[in-house]
Amino acid sequence: MEASMKACKLCRNAVLACALCTFALPATAAEYPGLEGDIVKELRFQDKSGENAVVLTEREKIREQEGSSLWSKDIRAYRYRLQGDAASQAWQIHDYVHDCETSVTAEFLQDEIAITDLDDNGQSEIWVPYLIRCAGDVSPSTMKIIMYEGQKKHALRGRNLLPSMRATPASRAKANTGRTRPFRRPSRKSANSAICFGNAP
Numbered sequence: 001m002e003a004s005m006k007a008c009k010l011c012r013n014a015v016l017a018c019a020l021c022t023f024a025l026p027a028t029a030a031e032y033p034g035l036e037g038d039i040v041k042e043l044r045f046q047d048k049s050g051e052n053a054v055v056l057t058e059r060e061k062i063r064e065q066e067g068s069s070l071w072s073k074d075i076r077a078y079r080y081r082l083q084g085d086a087a088s089q090a091w092q093i094h095d096y097v098h099d100c101e102t103s104v105t106a107e108f109l110q111d112e113i114a115i116t117d118l119d120d121n122g123q124s125e126i127w128v129p130y131l132i133r134c135a136g137d138v139s140p141s142t143m144k145i146i147m148y149e150g151q152k153k154h155a156l157r158g159r160n161l162l163p164s165m166r167a168t169p170a171s172r173a174k175a176n177t178g179r180t181r182p183f184r185r186p187s188r189k190s191a192n193s194a195i196c197f198g199n200a201p
Helices: 002-023 169-176
Strands: 038-047 050-065 068-083 086-100 103-108 114-116 125-135 142-149 152-159
Touching: 050 086, 050 103, 050 125, 068 103, 068 125, 086 103, 086 125, 086 142
Parallel strands: none
Antiparallel strands: 038 050, 050 068, 068 086, 103 125, 114 125, 125 142, 142 152
16 A cells, blocks of 8 residues: 555656646747747757747638639748747748639648758758649649748749659750759758758657
8 A cells, every 4th residue: 555655656746747847848839929820840950049940830721702712821931049938030931822713732841941051150051942833733833942041041943843744754854954853952061061951850
């Protein structure tokens, strides 16, 4: 009986400790100021500016008009600088498809989000590729790659290749021109580069 009581006491203490850990966590996604949409991914990293977070969100809406359904979808990527429990927004990427009568594509390539320091200057480069489209067929989507280094923004726009297109010699030749090349992660130019990809914990 005494052993059983001791076991229960240990269990209760463990539960209390776990609850305290929950309240002691750093700023959660819900505490990021100015954030809109549902969070689909969050990454944290450090560079010379301190601790940072990249947060990706999506928001989808449907409205009826004269018997038709109109689909809208917004996607946003935010960078926040973190100091203790406080978070301040450094920049935001926003793109969307509004009032589409067919099929909407507006999505980040989540596993290809990359955080690098290829020039070893202590300031991270953040690479955000995504697809955007309103179409009722199987044509390619518009693909955009946004890269930020500090407050400097770079953008690349093109068309993605469908799997069936990649199988043809003509599409491979077109891809070799660089006009419709699929997104590839930045190369590891230096062994000292700090690289964090979207599938990192």
